Amino acid sequence: RIPGQTMEDKRRYFMGNFDHIRLQLTREPRGDRDLLAALLTEATSDEGEFGLVFMDARRYPYLCGHATIGAVTTLIETGNLPADGPERVVIVDTPSGPVKTTAHIHEDRVTSVATTAVPSFVYESDTALFIPGLGKITVDTVCVGGFFVMVSTREIGLDLVPENGPAFISLGMSIIEEANRQLNVEHPTRPGVTTVDVVEFYDPGTDDQGLGRNAVVYGESHLDRSPCGTGTAAKLTLLHSKGLLDVGTPFYNQSLLGSRFEGRVTGTTKVGHLDGVRVEIIGSAHITGVHEFVLDPRDPFPQGFLL
Template sequence: MKCSSLSPGQLAGLRDGIVTVDSHTAGEFTRLVVGGLDDIPGDSMAVKRAYFQQHHDHLRLMLTREPRGCGGVAAVVTPPVHPASKFGLIYMDAKRYPFLCGHATIGAVVTLVRTGFLEVHEGETRIPVDTPSGTMETVALVTQGKLTSVAMQMVPSFVLETDRLLEVPGFGTLKIDLVCVGGFFAMVSSEQTGIDPVMAHRRVLTELGMKIIEAANEQVEVFHPQRPEVQTVDVVEFYAAHADDAGQGTGLVVYGEAHVDRSPCGTGTAAKLTLLHHRQQIALHQPYVNSGPLGTAFEARLVRRLTIGGFEAVVAQVSGMAYVTGVHTFLLDDDDPFPQGFLL
């Protein structure tokens, strides 16, 4: 019998059989769960997220941690919860369940188009996606029969506080800006750290970033006026100093279990534009190119203003592209000493 003809059911002592399609968005990994799960009940994505966390958290650990994962984001495709939406997403990484993930949303749309789940046509195809932070509008752009980019209108974002002093062990006093895009970012200018946000400095920035996250959650109280479940700082974004009207910038994002986002970070790009607009350094509809630590970039702009619970908010549009890298069936041996993976 050829190995290529094997199915999971023929492998004795193995279970689960979770099917994923992996991709990368501007260099950042996404593992999209497309098969092997029973229906996830719930009339909202927040309820579905809570159900998965309660009943399937072992799968998050198995798929995101070594020896099967790499600490990056995985996402589960679900039926939509709104009639106009095409599908829903539950995001997860090696530490938590993010409320929103931009690069993974791009990866999911590209994957579902490439696998035939979503139909697109020449020009722009509107694809609403349900997330734990609300419905997010995405648009797939097809040029001469080829999918070339996915644009997302992110959920509304706002600045909670600027120039908040934080005592960071091993570093000292640091100013952070708190921006919410689904969940909360601690924004840190490289002018303060003296460290450029590039891949060569990833180790020192990762260590500092995790200390900032821990210190922020000990010293700062954050809240979302409409979503009480959002009450922690989960991500740090180090960004290079911005010149007014420059129209471009660079940054490095740290999240999860000391993971560096290889992409410019979709939600991080929205967070940066939200902060720059708050500081009157970028205008509505002004194009902006945000580059990540690998030199890959997302194109972005702010498309509208609104108010959320008394806070001035904006909606950012972020565009990028993803590339499918593999199709996998993940199995668990009954005798595997690492059923929930491990972290180094």
């Protein structure tokens, strides 16, 4: 058991006492910089069935949509969460708050999981940010659990194609560094959330099928392989705030790999004094293996390494 009355308590306890486990699992040779892990804990709310603490090679994200989809899928398909019928509602406790998920099931396999993210909001719009080697760009700051800097590809002159992955990584890490140097952010109801941790590059428009694309960078130069659940929610939040996406209209977000999440704004709300929205994201996950990790006491790199 990880001590703590809330998931944020558990996150902080694990961070302060077991960070070596994060390092071992998210760095080479057992993991890599592009891995995101989700630690399963007991629930902390009356409605929750389990809790998740998220971690990557650099930090402990407050929320991760695709990891939540993966955890629900894994627990149902391995029989650790009983499921009878075509749908199974699961409340997952996270450091950002409870997340409602609905697993869609066919022949004992989870075909998709719908997640209703915690309320999200635009914190600042059309902010100037100076990036060394690039110059001044205009960005928006959106919060979905944690803070995102949203950058239109028009600002940087890069197409959202796999070949530009290294350029997105390099530029993304520079933008995160400069955003934390030049911008001041603070969640209106969670005072400890005060840093920009993610940058999302997005195409400024959608095609006539409601399809858009993105590239999300965070952690230790991590380029998300998925469309990013929280990143998709951030994009929908931004589009809605600019009057470009109505409540209930489906939107399909595509990663550099071509994988897609479906999303929609389901309603409006308030987060402290700020206008916010609720967003539903639908995606799928697949079990790739069951792993047993070993730490040899003679290992010269007991906490792993990054190159």
